[in-house]
Amino acid sequence: MTTSWAMKRGVGVTSILFWIVLALLPLIGFVSESSSFDYYMFMGQSMLIYAIAVLGLNLLIGFNGQISLGHSAFFALGAYTAAILMNFGGWPYWATLPIAAVVCFAAGLLFGFPALKLEGHYLALATFTLAIAVPQLLKYKAIAGWTGGVGGVLLDKPDPPEWTRLSPDQWLYYVCLAAAILLFWVVFNLLRSRNGRALMAVRDHSMAASTMGIDLARYKTIAFGISAGITGVAGGLSAITVAYVAPDSFTLQLSISFLVGLVVGGIASLPGCLVGGVFIVLVQNSAQSISDWMKATFALRYDVPAWAIYGVLLLLLMYFLPAGIAGGFAQARTWWTMRGRRGRQQ
Amino acid sequence: MEFFLQQFAAGLTSGAIYACVALGLVMIYVSTDHINFAQGEMAMFATYLAWAMIDAGLPYWVAFGLTVLVAFAGGFAIQRVILKPLERAPVLALVVSFIALLSIFNAVAGMIWSYTIKQFPSPFPSRDLFGNGLVSVQQLGVVGVTLVMLGLLTAFFRFTTLGLAMRAAAQNADSARLMGVRVSWMLALGWGLAAAIGAIAGMLVAPIVFLDPNMMTGILVYGFAGALVGGIGNPMGAVAGGFIVGVLENLVGSYVIGNELKLTFALIIVIGVLLLKPAGLFGRVIVKRV
Amino acid sequence: MTSLLKANGLSAWYGPIRALYDLDLVIEQGGVTALLGANGAGKTTTLRAICNMVRRSGTTSFLGRDISRRSTEDIVRMGVAHVPEGRGTFVALTVEENLRLAFHTRRDHAAARRDMDLVFDYFPILKERLHQQAGTLSGGEQQMLAIGRALMLGPKLMLLDEPSFGLAPLVVREIFQILRRINEHEQVSMLIVEQNAALALDLADHVYLLETGKVVTSGPSALVRNDEALRKSYLGY
Numbered sequence: 001m002t003t004s005w006a007m008k009r010g011v012g013v014t015s016i017l018f019w020i021v022l023a024l025l026p027l028i029g030f031v032s033e034s035s036s037f038d039y040y041m042f043m044g045q046s047m048l049i050y051a052i053a054v055l056g057l058n059l060l061i062g063f064n065g066q067i068s069l070g071h072s073a074f075f076a077l078g079a080y081t082a083a084i085l086m087n088f089g090g091w092p093y094w095a096t097l098p099i100a101a102v103v104c105f106a107a108g109l110l111f112g113f114p115a116l117k118l119e120g121h122y123l124a125l126a127t128f129t130l131a132i133a134v135p136q137l138l139k140y141k142a143i144a145g146w147t148g149g150v151g152g153v154l155l156d157k158p159d160p161p162e163w164t165r166l167s168p169d170q171w172l173y174y175v176c177l178a179a180a181i182l183l184f185w186v187v188f189n190l191l192r193s194r195n196g197r198a199l200m201a202v203r204d205h206s207m208a209a210s211t212m213g214i215d216l217a218r219y220k221t222i223a224f225g226i227s228a229g230i231t232g233v234a235g236g237l238s239a240i241t242v243a244y245v246a247p248d249s250f251t252l253q254l255s256i257s258f259l260v261g262l263v264v265g266g267i268a269s270l271p272g273c274l275v276g277g278v279f280i281v282l283v284q285n286s287a288q289s290i291s292d293w294m295k296a297t298f299a300l301r302y303d304v305p306a307w308a309i310y311g312v313l314l315l316l317l318m319y320f321l322p323a324g325i326a327g328g329f330a331q332a333r334t335w336w337t338m339r340g341r342r343g344r345q346q
Numbered sequence: 347m348e349f350f351l352q353q354f355a356a357g358l359t360s361g362a363i364y365a366c367v368a369l370g371l372v373m374i375y376v377s378t379d380h381i382n383f384a385q386g387e388m389a390m391f392a393t394y395l396a397w398a399m400i401d402a403g404l405p406y407w408v409a410f411g412l413t414v415l416v417a418f419a420g421g422f423a424i425q426r427v428i429l430k431p432l433e434r435a436p437v438l439a440l441v442v443s444f445i446a447l448l449s450i451f452n453a454v455a456g457m458i459w460s461y462t463i464k465q466f467p468s469p470f471p472s473r474d475l476f477g478n479g480l481v482s483v484q485q486l487g488v489v490g491v492t493l494v495m496l497g498l499l500t501a502f503f504r505f506t507t508l509g510l511a512m513r514a515a516a517q518n519a520d521s522a523r524l525m526g527v528r529v530s531w532m533l534a535l536g537w538g539l540a541a542a543i544g545a546i547a548g549m550l551v552a553p554i555v556f557l558d559p560n561m562m563t564g565i566l567v568y569g570f571a572g573a574l575v576g577g578i579g580n581p582m583g584a585v586a587g588g589f590i591v592g593v594l595e596n597l598v599g600s601y602v603i604g605n606e607l608k609l610t611f612a613l614i615i616v617i618g619v620l621l622l623k624p625a626g627l628f629g630r631v632i633v634k635r636v
Numbered sequence: 637m638t639s640l641l642k643a644n645g646l647s648a649w650y651g652p653i654r655a656l657y658d659l660d661l662v663i664e665q666g667g668v669t670a671l672l673g674a675n676g677a678g679k680t681t682t683l684r685a686i687c688n689m690v691r692r693s694g695t696t697s698f699l700g701r702d703i704s705r706r707s708t709e710d711i712v713r714m715g716v717a718h719v720p721e722g723r724g725t726f727v728a729l730t731v732e733e734n735l736r737l738a739f740h741t742r743r744d745h746a747a748a749r750r751d752m753d754l755v756f757d758y759f760p761i762l763k764e765r766l767h768q769q770a771g772t773l774s775g776g777e778q779q780m781l782a783i784g785r786a787l788m789l790g791p792k793l794m795l796l797d798e799p800s801f802g803l804a805p806l807v808v809r810e811i812f813q814i815l816r817r818i819n820e821h822e823q824v825s826m827l828i829v830e831q832n833a834a835l836a837l838d839l840a841d842h843v844y845l846l847e848t849g850k851v852v853t854s855g856p857s858a859l860v861r862n863d864e865a866l867r868k869s870y871l872g873y
Contacts, residue, residue, distance in 0.1 A: 067441055069383075114621050120437035121381040122620055125570060128383060129616045132567050133609040140606050252563070256445055263442055302457045311450035318439050318446075319431055507740035514726050514737050520689070521724030525785060526712040526741030579728075 015271075019181055026170040041169035043281055045241045048176040049234045051277025052183055054261040055270070056230030059187060062268030063196075064223040065203030066115060069255050070127030073134040074104045074228040076250035078235025080138070083153045083245045084146050093158045093240045097179065100236035101229045108228025112221035131252040138247035152246030155239065172241050179237060183230055188270060190226075199223055231258075253307065257284075260310050263317050283309060351480055353596045359485040360568075361592020362492040363554075366547030367562075367569025368576065368584035369495060370540045375578050376503070377512045377536025378425075383444040386566030387451035388424075388541050390559060392417040393548035394459050397466055397557055406469050410549060414542045421541025425534040433530070455559040466552030488550050495543065496585045503581065512536055564609055568595065571615040577626025586628060591615060640665045640793055640825050641686065641716075645694035648678075648685040655681040657849045658694065663793065663842075668819055668826040670840035670857065672833050672871060677846040679829040680721050683795045686827075687711050687718050698793070713741060717791035721798060723782040727771030731762055734770050734781055738788035747790060754822070755784040758814050776807035783811070787818065794818075796828040800835060808832070812839055833871040837861050845870050 025044065029037045057071050081103045082096035091099075111130070115123055139150050147153065160171030190196050201209040202219050210216050239245045260283075261276025283290070287306035294304045367385065374382045382388075392413050399409035424447070432439055470487035474480075503509035515522040515532035522529050547569075548562065555561050568591055576587025595612070599605050619626065643661040647654065656678045663669050671679045685692040687708050695704045703711050712718070726734050735752060742748045756763040759780040765773060770781060779799055786794050799815070800808040816839055818824055830836035837843065837857045844854045845866070852870065853860075860866055 061438065067438055069441070069445065114617050117624070118620055121441065122624075124383070124437075124441045125381050125574075126617055126620055129567050129570060129609075129613045132563060133613040136606065136609045253449075256449060259442060259445060267438070305453040305457050307449040307453035308457065311446040311448070311453065314442055314446035314449070315428060318435070318443055507736065510729075510733055510737055511740040514729065514733075517726050517728055518724060521720065521726060522737075523689075523708040524687070524712055524718045524720055524724060525737045526709050526789065527737070528707075528709050 022177060023174075026166065026173050029167065029170055038167055038169040041167070041173045042241070043285065044173050045169070045176045045237075047277045047281045048173070048180045049237045049241065049277070050257070050261055050280045051274045052180055052237070053231045053234035053258050054265060054276040055183060055187060055273040056227045056234065057258045057262050058268065058270075058273055059230065060223055060227035061262060063191060063203060064199050064220065066220060066224065067120065067124045068127040068227070069124055069252070069259070070111075070130035071228070071231050071258050072250045072252065072254035073130045074108060074231045075235035075238070075254060076134055076138065077107055078104050078232030079239040079245045079250070080147060081232070082236035082239040083155055086155055087153050088146070094175065096240075097233055097236045100232045104232025104235070105225045105229035109221055109225040111228070112224030115224055116217050116220055128252070131255045135247040135251050138250070147247075150247065152244060155243040155245075157243045158240065176237055176241065179233060183233065184270060184273075187230070195219075256310065260314060263314060349600075353600050354593060355481050355485060357593035357596030358589060359488050359592070360596065361572075361589035362489040363547060363551050363565060364568040364572040364592050365492050365585040365588025366495065366543060366550060367565055368573035368588045369499065369581055370543040370547060371569055371573045372578060372581050372584040373499070373540035373543055374536055375573075376581070377516045378533045379516050380440055380444075381578075382540065383441070384447035384451060385540065385544055385569070386562030387448045387455075388417070388421065389544035389548035390562045391451045391455050392420070392541065392545035393466065393552045393557060394455050396545070396549055397464060397552070400467060406467060410469070413545050413549065417545035418538040418542040422534045422538035424541070425537035429537070430530065433533070452559050459559070461559055464557040466549070466557045468553035484553070491546065491550060492585065495546065496581060499581050567609060567612045567616075568592070571612045571619070574616055574619040575626055577628045580626070580628055583626055583628035587626065639663065641696070641698050641827070643686065643694065643696045646682070646685055646692065646696065647694055648681050648690045648692040650690065655849055656685060656692070659851060661844065663825060663827055666823060666825055667842055668828060668840045669842045669844065670836040671827065671829045671844050671846060672836060673846035674870070676848070678849040679846055680797055681849075682846070683718060683797055683827070683829060686795065687716065712789065715790070715792035716795065717786035717789045717793070718795040719782045719786045719797060719799065721801070723778045725770045725773070725778045725781060727769070729770055730767050731770050731773070731781060732766045734785055735762075735788050738785065741789065748788065751788050751790055755787050758787070758818065759784055776803050776811070779803060779811060783815070787822070791824055794824050794826045796826060798829055798831060800830060800832050808835065815839060
């Protein structure tokens with residue numbers, strides 16, 4: 001599998017440099033004249049948020065082998081947890097994130113129990129149903145006092161601390177980045193630990209793993225919990241950065257975006273999660289231009305919606321690059337080095 | 347009491363539609379061992395084709411027949427062109443492909459016919475059958491079509507060798523090949539039939555819920571619930587399951603939770619059945635060997 | 637006797653691992669040929685390669701027609717019935733459905749009906765179990781069903797992959813007696829893979845001895861039966 005890198009090295013120099021570059025990006029704002037810089041910062045926030053959500057999903061699908069189409073539900077739960085705490089509890093935004101994580105972890109555990117008995121298609125089916133049911137549930141009248149029903153909850157965008165001299169969007173970018181770094185680091189270490197190897201053993205051969213004394217039930221439910229918890233944090237961050245939650249933002253299509261991010265970045269690849277996050281936002285933002293381009297190029301009469309592009313892309317990836325973009329790079333590198341070695345031998 | 351009976355009859359009607367959707371799902375499950383998440387969207391798309399034909403002036407039944415044929419060909423082609431390369435792929439790749447198909451059909455329908463709702467004609471008059479407001483001809487027609495389809499399919503699977511070959515191919519592809527069955531074509535046939543059944547379901551649904559690209563989403567979930575309740579490998583069970591779910595949904599909806607939590611109710615059924623009775627009420631458990 | 641099946645330079649791979657090396661094989665019409673050797677010698681792979689169920693190279697021909705590139709289904713339809721390792725039972729179908737499947741493949745339904753009676757003659761137990769789910773049959777009954785399914789195809793050649801596997805000695809003896817009768821009365825030639833060498837040598841008239849994917853020796857089975865050194869080193873008795 002593509003996980004061997006996680007076994008061998010510690011946090012590499014490349015990764016540290018990469019995160020430092022990400023941390024320096026907002027500073028461009030101090031020299032840039034662009035009026036849409038704050039918008040770019042907002043896109044950056046979204047990319048990081050999606051990357052975190054995909055990270056959560058990847059932990060479950062990629063590293064533990066359980067399929068979920070229902071992560072939009074945990075994302076929604078995280079978002080509403082944050083929104084309700086801020087709106088009704090007057091909590092500071094940053095304090096809602098750990099709570100969102102805990103709430104979603106618990107919900108994930110709960111859903112993980114039934115999921116234990118389900119495999120492959122059936123688990124996909126159960127989680128698919130979850131994703132479909134959630135928006136309707138969020139609109140339910142009896143809880144509309146908290147959730148705002150169909151209209152959702154409007155929040156205030158938090159202000160940055162005065163001393164930073166950052167704009168709100170620059171500041172929120174840092175909040176998202178900090179959360180991303182923390183969570184990627186946690187997952188990275190988890191996967192390198194004994195528990196992490198157990199998680200992957202469950203994926204690769206559950207029966208062999210159980211004969212080796214790995215408690216399948218425990219690892220599968222905990223993986224579901226952690227995965228939901230991470231995606232929940234992403235949901236919380238999205239509530240904070242968008243400053244608004246509404247039921248129809250959390251449909252099956254959100255789950256599909258996560259899946260797109262996962263497959264594009266690469267199944268069971270940590271850097272791939274970031275690639276996936278960036279990709280989701282880029283496609284969403286450029287859907288209109290892609291559509292215009294396709295209309296012009298292929299003389300189409302209709303607009304080409306983003307979901308059609310996602311769909312075709314998913315199919316193409318399944319055929320040609322099942323390991324995703326990050327995985328594809330890794331494969332290319334292996335091929336290249338192998339070729340070099342073979343060349344030297346001759 | 348009358349209200350109860352009315353709800354019961356309404357439940358049977360929606361049950362018939364769930365049963366149709368469930369039949370399509372069972373069809374693909376029986377012939378390929380997969381759960382097709384795009385079943386609902388395929389049905390919706392076919393219904394739009396029917397709408398376009400009727401809109402262009404074709405008589406209803408001509409459009410109906412043509413749509414069923416086109417849907418069959420379309421389902422067949424989807425398997426041959428899109429899914430065939432993935433025949434030996436892991437479950438995740440298949441689930442992703444089904445989700446991809448779902449997105450594509452939904453988006454393309456929205457792109458061609460827009461997201462505004464459309465009226466779709468019903469071949470059955472909405473006239474009251476006994477003059478007591480209980481059952482309409484329309485409802486009876488929907489139930490009738492479903493039962494006829496069930497009869498045809500059951501006969502096909504039970505009495506024709508082609509149906510038998512399809513079941514064998516799904517159960518044990520290698521062994522079926524060794525009996526001379528062209529497995530790959532059986533899968534395509536399964537997809538074709540499923541798409542045709544889906545098209546019929548869509549055309550039955552559309553007069554009731556109006557036609558829009560998202561019309562099948564909730565119905566698909568109920569179809570899943572119905573198929574699971576009855577046992578997903580069993581056409582007869584799926585239809586019974588569809589009816590049970592339809593009636594339960596209406597009764598629980600009107601007496602207990604109201605209409606706003608219907609999808610949550612479907613979720614509970616799905617998870618409940620998968621946990622408590624994974625083979626469904628009428629399914630046979632097949633022991634999985636190592 | 638003319639040769640029924642010929643393989644020249646047959647090789648096979650599982651992924652990157654080569655399992656057969658340039659095997660040459662001739663099967664005469666009407667005879668029983670045994671393929672013997674230790675575990676992993678490539679016996680099952682040979683059968684699978686003949687039916688094109690693994691990645692392979694080399695040429696195979698059946699009744700003088702090249703079948704190297706034909707699909708498994710086509711090869712079966714030409715008259716090669718493969719009774720696979722593990723019996724390949726359709727567990728959720730009934731016994732009758734397991735057998736009736738051949739009606740899908742065969743054009744001549746009258747002949748298929750005659751073959752169905754034939755199967756019940758050889759294996760009366762299957763008639764008793766006719767409407768039972770095949771997964772509920774005992775191991776021996778499932779092996780009989782597998783041979784029955786093969787017979788239903790009206791084959792000229794039957795490939796048998798360890799028909800004795802996991803069965804009680806009494807049942808094995810019964811099955812082998814039936815196989816001999818089938819071979820004699822139905823003009824079905826056989827290529828049989830067996831762990832139980834003594835049993836196979838008894839049934840077969842010709843033997844190929846395999847080791848790690850290569851033919852060590854071949855010849856009339858009497859020859860191997862009487863060559864103690866060969867028996868001791870390759871067959872362990």
